[in-house]
Each structure stands twice: as C-alpha cells, then as structure tokens.
Amino acid sequence: MHALIHLLGFVSAFRLASVPQLTGKTIFTLPTEAFLPLGLLWLVAGSLFFASALLFLLKKEWWWMIGATGLVVSQALIILYWPEAKFGTVANLIMLTGIVLAYGSWNFKAMVTRELARFNAPLIxxxxxxxxxxxxxxxxxxxxxxxxxxxxxxxxxxxxxxxxxxxxxxxxxxxxxxxxxxxxxxxxxxxxxxxxxxxxxxxxxxxxxxxxxxxxxxxxxxxxxxxxxxxxxxxxxxxxxxxxxxxxxxxxxxxxxxxxxxxxxxxxxxxxxxxxxxxxxxxxxxxxxxxxxxxxxxxxxxxxxxxxxxxxxxxxxxxxxxxxxxxxxxxxxxxxxxxxxxxxxxxxxxxxxxxxxxxxxINPSGTLQPTIAETNSYEMAR
CATH class of the missing domain: 2.50.20.10 (Lipoprotein localisation LolA/LolB/LppX)
Known part of the structure; x- marks a missing residue:
C-alpha cells in the first residue's frame, strides 16, 4: 500500500490521471520543469519499496538494504511535498522500525559468520x-x-x-x-x-x-x-x-x-x-x-x-x-x-x-538456523 501511494506521485507529476489529493504543493516554489524529475523519484521510491517487499516475502536477509534506500528517497520527497505528503512519515517510521530490526539481525549474524570462519579448525x-x-x-x-x-x-x-x-x-x-x-x-x-x-x-x-x-x-x-x-x-x-x-x-x-x-x-x-x-x-x-x-x-x-x-x-x-x-x-x-x-x-x-x-x-554461512530476531523483523515489516 505504501509503495502504491508513491506511484500516485508519479502519476500526478506526469498527468497520467487526475489525483485531486495531490496538487504538487511544495515547501518552496519550484520551477515547472522540476516536477517531471521529481515524479520519476516518486516512481523510484515506490519501485524500491516493491522490490524490498518482494525480497522480504522471499526471505532474503538483505531486503532491508533496498528498503532503506527507498526510505531515504521517500522521506526526502515527503519533506519536499510536506503540505500534502506529511502523513507518509508515519508509514516511513513503521518501515524504519522493521528495517532496523532486519539490519540488526543481519549484522549480528554476519559477525557470527565471520567469527565462525576464523574459528573453523581443519580436521586432521x-x-x-x-x-x-x-x-x-x-x-x-x-x-x-x-x-x-x-x-x-x-x-x-x-x-x-x-x-x-x-x-x-x-x-x-x-x-x-x-x-x-x-x-x-x-x-x-x-x-x-x-x-x-x-x-x-x-x-x-x-x-x-x-x-x-x-x-x-x-x-x-x-x-x-x-x-x-x-x-x-x-x-x-x-x-x-x-x-x-x-x-x-x-x-x-x-x-x-x-x-x-x-x-x-x-x-x-x-x-x-x-x-x-x-x-x-x-x-x-x-x-x-x-x-x-x-x-x-x-x-x-x-x-x-x-x-x-x-x-x-x-x-x-x-x-x-x-x-x-x-x-x-x-x-x-x-x-x-x-x-x-x-x-x-x-x-x-x-x-x-x-x-x-x-x-x-563448520560451514559458517550455512549452519545458522532462522532466529527469533528474523521472525520479529519480518512481522514488524509486514
């Protein structure tokens, strides 16, 4: 749903359909030629959210990287279009929570994987x-x-x-x-x-x-x-x-x-x-x-x-x-x-x-089981 809302920004900028809720009002005046590139950025943000959602459903541990990139683009646009888009910050904060949890699990697991690689002793x-x-x-x-x-x-x-x-x-x-x-x-x-x-x-x-x-x-x-x-x-x-x-x-x-x-x-x-x-x-x-x-x-x-x-x-x-x-x-x-x-x-x-x-x-990258941490990050992001 959050990704779809970003697509409305693209549709509005390119005048592909009428979106009464989006008039293009920004926190400062922009030249007319700036709105098409900004519309493309709305498309980029929505696409990144779609991609991260797909990776999330496929349980790829690095989905948060794509989601975080989309989040940065999204929030920058929301700030620019604050009069009309400010409520998107709430959704982004929820998304941020899931990303932080997923990052924590990924980072902790990566640390353990590195340690296991060093710890692994060759068998006699x-x-x-x-x-x-x-x-x-x-x-x-x-x-x-x-x-x-x-x-x-x-x-x-x-x-x-x-x-x-x-x-x-x-x-x-x-x-x-x-x-x-x-x-x-x-x-x-x-x-x-x-x-x-x-x-x-x-x-x-x-x-x-x-x-x-x-x-x-x-x-x-x-x-x-x-x-x-x-x-x-x-x-x-x-x-x-x-x-x-x-x-x-x-x-x-x-x-x-x-x-x-x-x-x-x-x-x-x-x-x-x-x-x-x-x-x-x-x-x-x-x-x-x-x-x-x-x-x-x-x-x-x-x-x-x-x-x-x-x-x-x-x-x-x-x-x-x-x-x-x-x-x-x-x-x-x-x-x-x-x-x-x-x-x-x-x-x-x-x-x-x-x-x-x-x-x-020891196979450092293949022996660790799915954890409660990963389950929590999936649920929070969902």
Missing part, C-alpha cells in the same frame, strides 16, 4: 580411534564414564556442532524466556562459539553470543540484535568460559583425554578435572551415578554483580535418563544450570540438546 586427516589403552591413565570413575559413553572404537572428536532449545531467566523471580541456540566446539585447540536467540516478549528478543577462543572469553548480548546490553570480557570471563567448556565436555566426552585436562579421583563416584589453557587454570568436580553417567558438574565461577564479580558455586545438574546416542556416542541431552548463592539457589537456565554432529567442518 588421520583420525585417532579410541582404544581401552588410551583410557588406562585416567581415574577408574572417569574410565567407567568413557566406557559407558561408548567412546571405545570411535574416532577422537575434533569438532562439535550442537543445536539446543530451552529457557532462561535473568533473576531468581524473573520469568522464563524461550531460547534456541547453536553451539560449536573445537577440541585440539579448546574453544566454543555459542549463538543464542532469546524471546524476551512478543516482538522483543535478545541475541547472544558467548565465545571461548585462544583462552579468552567474550559474552555479547544485544537487545533486538542492535543495542548492546552486555559486553563482558576480562580475566573473570576467561575463567568462566573455560569452566563452561570443561562442564560441557559431557557432550563430546573424548575431550576428557586432552592433555590440557588433569584428572584426580576424589571418591568412587567423583573426580576433579583441572583445565589449564592460555594462562588460565580452573577446576571443577564431576559426579557420576553407579552406571557411569555424569549427574553433575560443580565449580567456583565468577558471578556478575553491580559491585563487581564474586566467586560463587556454579552447579550444572545433568539428567542421566536423557542420554541419547549421536554417531554412536552416548551423551546426556538435558541439564539445568544453577548458581548456589548465599541468598538461595538461582536456577537460571534449563536446556535440551536436540542434535549433535561430530567431526564435520
């Missing part, structure tokens, strides 16, 4: 097959876990791609918000990139990217994929992301054999894992049931507060009944993440792993 051609002898130096409880996870006879895991769903909240009394996420790991050079989309409310989402690379962590969260609301980095974040990698190792258990992890058995059902990498060292305790499944991971991790981060107990509880096989390896799929604070337990994340792929090269 001669892949190691895990043997019982390879486990012999580990504590018995860790050996039992790896046997139960069915790693014997399987290839050593080099890369991982997970798809996740779940819900999170940002305060103990806060509402639960749906989350969809993709996470990518490399093992020889430990690291991960976690890309999440959180639906905070209808038409309101948070885009998150947590990263652990070269021993350094960085958490970035943007409201509507545009406005940064969290941008955490530094030694506390480095320690936290290292611990996250260590705890999430249950999804790619052959990483327990890595030379940057040292194991110590504490009891018949518990072992401490100490990870040292990139000048940062941290440790956590894995607990197992009698069958050999991991049931929890606990560590001292930095908790963000207004007055500064403090070391608190961080607990990941794992549902052993949720175990599934992916590429022949048995891993848990459901877990809860809880801060054990002095004021009480704060469970802030409940997640489920829905798919796991091992030892496949």
């Amino acid at each position: 051609t001669e892949r190691e097959i895990i043997t019982p002898k390879r486990l012999s130096d580990l504590p018995p409880v860790v050996q039992q876990w790896l046997h139960h996870a069915q790693v014997i006879g399987k290839e050593n895991i080099q890369t991982v791609h997970l798809q996740q769903s779940g819900e999170m909240r940002i305060s103990p009394e806060g509402k639960w918000m749906p989350v969809i996420a993709n996470e990518y790991f490399t093992v020889a050079k430990p690291g991960f990139i976690w890309v999440a989309d959180v639906k905070a409310a209808p038409f309101l989402h948070l885009a998150g990217r947590d990263k652990y690379e070269n021993g350094r962590g960085h958490m970035l969260i943007k409201l509507l994929s545009v406005y940064p609301v969290a941008d955490a980095k530094g030694k506390e974040t480095d320690q936290g992301t290292l611990l996250r990698y260590l705890g999430e190792m249950v999804w790619f258990p052959t990483a327990a054999l890595s030379n940057y992890i040292r194991w110590e058995q504490l009891s018949e059902n518990a072992a401490r894992a100490t990870m040292s990498y990139g000048g940062v060292t941290a440790a956590g305790i894995f607990r197992f049931n009698k069958a050999g499944d991991v049931i929890s991971f606990e560590a001292k991790r930095y908790y963000d507060r207004k007055e500064g981060p403090t070391l608190e107990n961080w607990l990941v509880t794992v549902d052993p009944h949720s175990c599934r096989e992916f590429n022949g390896i048995r891993v848990p799929t459901k877990s809860d993440v809880t801060w054990k604070l002095k004021t009480g337990d704060f469970t802030w994340f409940k997640l489920e792993v829905t798919d796991v792929v091992f030892n496949k090269a």
Whole structure:
C-alpha cells in the first residue's frame, strides 16, 4: 500500500490521471520543469519499496538494504511535498522500525559468520580411534564414564556442532524466556562459539553470543540484535568460559583425554578435572551415578554483580535418563544450570540438546538456523 501511494506521485507529476489529493504543493516554489524529475523519484521510491517487499516475502536477509534506500528517497520527497505528503512519515517510521530490526539481525549474524570462519579448525586427516589403552591413565570413575559413553572404537572428536532449545531467566523471580541456540566446539585447540536467540516478549528478543577462543572469553548480548546490553570480557570471563567448556565436555566426552585436562579421583563416584589453557587454570568436580553417567558438574565461577564479580558455586545438574546416542556416542541431552548463592539457589537456565554432529567442518554461512530476531523483523515489516 505504501509503495502504491508513491506511484500516485508519479502519476500526478506526469498527468497520467487526475489525483485531486495531490496538487504538487511544495515547501518552496519550484520551477515547472522540476516536477517531471521529481515524479520519476516518486516512481523510484515506490519501485524500491516493491522490490524490498518482494525480497522480504522471499526471505532474503538483505531486503532491508533496498528498503532503506527507498526510505531515504521517500522521506526526502515527503519533506519536499510536506503540505500534502506529511502523513507518509508515519508509514516511513513503521518501515524504519522493521528495517532496523532486519539490519540488526543481519549484522549480528554476519559477525557470527565471520567469527565462525576464523574459528573453523581443519580436521586432521588421520583420525585417532579410541582404544581401552588410551583410557588406562585416567581415574577408574572417569574410565567407567568413557566406557559407558561408548567412546571405545570411535574416532577422537575434533569438532562439535550442537543445536539446543530451552529457557532462561535473568533473576531468581524473573520469568522464563524461550531460547534456541547453536553451539560449536573445537577440541585440539579448546574453544566454543555459542549463538543464542532469546524471546524476551512478543516482538522483543535478545541475541547472544558467548565465545571461548585462544583462552579468552567474550559474552555479547544485544537487545533486538542492535543495542548492546552486555559486553563482558576480562580475566573473570576467561575463567568462566573455560569452566563452561570443561562442564560441557559431557557432550563430546573424548575431550576428557586432552592433555590440557588433569584428572584426580576424589571418591568412587567423583573426580576433579583441572583445565589449564592460555594462562588460565580452573577446576571443577564431576559426579557420576553407579552406571557411569555424569549427574553433575560443580565449580567456583565468577558471578556478575553491580559491585563487581564474586566467586560463587556454579552447579550444572545433568539428567542421566536423557542420554541419547549421536554417531554412536552416548551423551546426556538435558541439564539445568544453577548458581548456589548465599541468598538461595538461582536456577537460571534449563536446556535440551536436540542434535549433535561430530567431526564435520563448520560451514559458517550455512549452519545458522532462522532466529527469533528474523521472525520479529519480518512481522514488524509486514
């Protein structure tokens, strides 16, 4: 409809039909010969809006570029023809909102794609097959876990791609918000990139990217994929992301054999894992049931507060009944993440792993799923 209205400006300027509402009144006097070029600009603006609408319907992520160009031309004409066209500004503001949302989603996704391209590690051609002898130096409880996870006879895991769903909240009394996420790991050079989309409310989402690379962590969260609301980095974040990698190792258990992890058995059902990498060292305790499944991971991790981060107990509880096989390896799929604070337990994340792929090269431009952000921008533009 907005595009069609622009075509009326073209029709009026070229006198192709009578348009009583458009007399050609401008904010300052123009020579007669200027109206035909301006009529062509009305046609250009309308055509750009038509093109962006078509690209939008085809779900081309770059539709906003065409729409933004049309918006600039349109608003310039509206200002010039302000006495008769001023109400078009309202439609342009609505269009601008959709364009900003689409740009935010496109820009955030482009950033992640670039990071994944750098993060992507070439796979080693001669892949190691895990043997019982390879486990012999580990504590018995860790050996039992790896046997139960069915790693014997399987290839050593080099890369991982997970798809996740779940819900999170940002305060103990806060509402639960749906989350969809993709996470990518490399093992020889430990690291991960976690890309999440959180639906905070209808038409309101948070885009998150947590990263652990070269021993350094960085958490970035943007409201509507545009406005940064969290941008955490530094030694506390480095320690936290290292611990996250260590705890999430249950999804790619052959990483327990890595030379940057040292194991110590504490009891018949518990072992401490100490990870040292990139000048940062941290440790956590894995607990197992009698069958050999991991049931929890606990560590001292930095908790963000207004007055500064403090070391608190961080607990990941794992549902052993949720175990599934992916590429022949048995891993848990459901877990809860809880801060054990002095004021009480704060469970802030409940997640489920829905798919796991091992030892496949990361395709930076082809692996990211449509997000809540994109859905919101489509709906707003519509």
